[in-house]
Amino acid sequence: MTRVFLSYAEEDGSAARRVAALLEQHGFDVFWYEKTNLGVFNQTLATELGRADRFVALFSRHYQQSDWCMKEFYTADRMATDTKTNRPVITVCDVGEFDEPVDPFVGNHARQDLRTLSETRLAGLLATFGVQAAAAEEGGRFRNREQELTNLLNALSLSSGQDLWVVAAPPKMGKSWFLREVERGLTAKKWGGTRLLDLARWPELWGAPAKVVVELMGVNVVPEDDTLTEDEIEDIAREVSKRGDNQLYLLDSAERLDRHTAAEVRSALTDVYAHLVERRVRKRFSMIIGTRRPDTWRGLGRYRQHRFRTLVLSEFKLEVIEDAVRDGSPDAEDSLVRKSALLLQQESDGLPALLLAWLRWAQDANLIGIERGLRKPATFDAVTAKYVKTELLTRDVLFPSGDGNVLAKKAVELALKVLVPYRLVTQSHLKFHYDDDQALRDAVGAAGWKLRDLWAALNSNSLLEPRSGLWRVINPPIRRVLYRYYYRSDDERVTAHEEAKWCYQRWTVNEAGSEQVTMMKECLWHELCRQLLQQPSELRQALPEAAGQYAKAFLSSGLYDRREFVECVHELLIEDHEFQLALYDHTGLFQEVLSAIDTAVSEGT
Template identity: 35%
Template sequence: MTRVFLSYTEADAAVAGRVADRLRASGLEVFRWEDPENQAERFVERLQTEIEIADIFVALISPAGLASTWCARERDVAFHREEQLKRQFVYVFEVAPTKIDGTGFLRTYAWADLKEPVDDRKLGRALAVLERDRPAPAESGTNGTPPNVFRNRTDELTRIRTTLGTTGTDDFWLVVSPPRMGKSWFLHRLLWELKEGDWRARLIDLRNLPAGHRADWAKVLCQLLDVAEPAGPFTEEDRYRAAAAVSNRSCRQLFLLDSAELLEQPAAHQLRRELTEIYELVGDSGNENTRMSVVVGTRRQDEWQGFRSSGGSSVLFQSLPLTEFTVSVVRQALHEFKRSFGADRLNRWAEGLHQLSEGLPALLVKGLRWAEETAFMRLTDCENGHQGVFDTVARPYISEDLLAADSLLPFGGDRLSDRKTALELTLRAIVPYRIFTQSHLRHHIEHDAELADALRAAGWDETGLWEAMSRTALLASPSEELWQVLNPPIRRLLYRYYHPDTPARLRAHVAARDFYEKWAVTPAGVEQGVVLIECLWHETTKLRLEEHQDLRPKLLAATVELATAFRRPERFSPAEFSRYVMQKLGADFEFASLLRPYEGLFDDVVRTLGETVSGGG
């Protein structure tokens, strides 16, 4: 059944009742907070959940509705939900004469007329719009499982809430995640929870602002701080005026900026500078009742790392990465289903769904829905990585979300179609590698005619491609080394996407090891150890794909062979280099997971590698 969330204030309850009755008579399910069955619920959590599982959001607009804090919060969540759905979700019914000026994003919608007097004809015309656009019912599962079951970022929320609630602690935070990791949901949740207290909180999502704002830091700053935009260029006087406005509010204020990766780099740098300057001015005002805090959500954090203000003091953004969920989160979600799995079957389902989704929240939801739709009868297919299951659950998500234009080319530009094609072909080439450098790109451009042709069509040379790859939203950011790293769960998904069968995967890993062995002639420092481990990773993956019965002796022999073949950097003693590679490999969780089915084998590989390197000095 199609679900409708009806947003209104108490002053408009009478017309809300009439709208609800007509919607229900049309066969729609309507959520109204005033309905008796909702009165015992927790307010914030129930409203958030109901909006997220609704198919349609109807805002009854009047001067009282615009003045309502709760209605404003509901609309904030609805606007974000509409972005996720990529279709119209929000509908506006004007129930009392209302000036359109100052209504923000509401002014971009067509307002249906429900102003008094409201007769059946007028009501019918308004509701006909919903009937015309009525979407398919929300997928909630046969047991009514909410689609936001995996969005429990309790630890991260607690960390920021606790810090912001403590005097003298960090006020600038950077929430970083790859696409579809729940960043926007996290910011909205933080907004709601702090607004429920005594904070004045304001969230701006760059996706909902005109495209011109992405190069205009002053417009974004004024929107974020809720201050008037100057008529001309932003001056020092405007900075003082903005700081005074924030200080004179005499309350705790939280400013949240989402989708900050859309800001052009010079604009992002300047916005960070101005926020820091204004923060220090607010602090200098001495108003003990005022506190200014900023949380920025982004897929890229390079533009927000570190900043020394002109005053000499340092204000840094504390980074809070949102990573993939663990198996325990999947196991916890499975408990919500009324199934008598038993401990063993429950753990197997949790492991299988986690492997299918790589822990990405949005994909976990899709995986769980698939499991429920198939009545939890296809456990073997799930845990064995059946390609048909992957194609059903993961492939659409990868092509429509991870490989979307705003993910690969967040700054837009010319030749979008050709450049998106070039980046996709590049990803196909590099996803077998856990690390990559510009020399990886050069190697594949020289040996892949299709990629070379696509690069020419995109108008890029090797350096241009490297820079474009560095700006995508798929990298693990920031890279602490000279090389780049695709976000590991995303890399693993793309690897299965581009290399769907065993022969293709074998070819990819054989070619990768061959490349690394040739590449290893050049490195002279500790990177020699990194390349050694990556070679060993590809050899291990190859042996596993070949399903050797005698994998243990073959892998240990390959470890000795590789460790002997690689030259030890001259400036390190055998003991130093051995300790380095053993620590590096020993901390490699992904490598350890690859060998988890073979008890004790990973530890044996680490020890064999260290002993061979040490004895080969």
């Protein structure tokens, strides 16, 4: 493993942490004093310099003024020309302003301009280590983001555009790639300076909101506590305002922060922004938060006019998949391209990384054999099952905060299995299955948990999202993929929907108001899924009959009259695109379902 000695002044510690994390991520063994904190400093330096294969100096005015830093550099420079010692390759990275003339010993070595720590410039540093950034494949994975990217870049470029953004996406939807594309786009436009902090690399910051802000802004402010004081906010704003260019600050993997920490960071960032706006400098100060949990970034704070606007990255649509199929098979007939795209959409649900895997498989099958190949269990195992295991059911996704051992992971996976048939879930859904599932209870006990601990773990992971009130959802395309992964046969799926119906039917009398209307709609959804699997030829007659029966069974609330109940059910079903899509091949059946509900309620019992 290549050993790297990182030399820097204390004032440039923020840049040092960023560079060290980048090099360590790519497999280099990095020595930097703040991290290692070893015993006697002199002996440590001598030992590490003697072992180093590469010497990286983060050069600035602070570095020039530090006798210790220059001593490190002279020692490395002498070793680089000494045939009797290990000869490190020296790279000088400019991370701040410096005084001219530069010492000839420094000027004689390769220089990298990292005064703006953009992805492009960091990629240039990696290139000197023989590491090439693999952006081409990522670009293919997230090819439908051009419109969102253009809109955001325009907003940041227009003088009246929005400055505060949250880019939200479930796991593996291209959020981190998108942030880096924003950074590259602004760099290409020579818009100004950008700075990105990826919290996935800095677990020590996850519970320290003040340090997150200081690290993100790259300022020399030492917080007295976890919450920034007003004076510290002003100091940060003053230091940032002195920077000559437009400034964009990007915070990625913000789902690592718990709700309280995220709220503290959001409040502090909007306070800093307000101070910058009040200074009326002719520069843009923008911030983008990348997260899988956008709900933690909602709120006004003290400054109502400074709110984060959310941009959601969703799954790929059919048109994008058609373009991808056509790119891979330019000579294929349009009808074959369309049919293949529909099949690949059904299998991937538009999830970028899963779609890429299916596209590779389809190209190997030359498109002609897609339909036949999809019916083979081995194909599903090789593509979708592999994706689920390596991309979704991972510790990073299930336990963003870094907690969770093997036993906890097993308990969460079993809980997900019983929940993925549901489009809406609450703790009551989980308890319904927990009470009747010995394997789930055993796994929860083995993890040292109780039911409430399991529910808390599910709520903190990246798959479960809040919807309204107590309702939670698993992101729809991810839910559908997990459903197909956990329930492979039609019989297993029929049983899952039957259990889900019974879960809702238990509440026909106990619940009231809009909750009961929602439960009726979901009960009808599970009946639709069961009929499509078990008796599709009888669907036109059976589904309206079931809809009428459920309407009578669930109409037991005294909070509204029959007409209000019907109108509410109609409204929810009309807004339910997934329900209507399931009836796409059954022309007119959706309207028959609405009429059956109306008739059943009008007739009473």
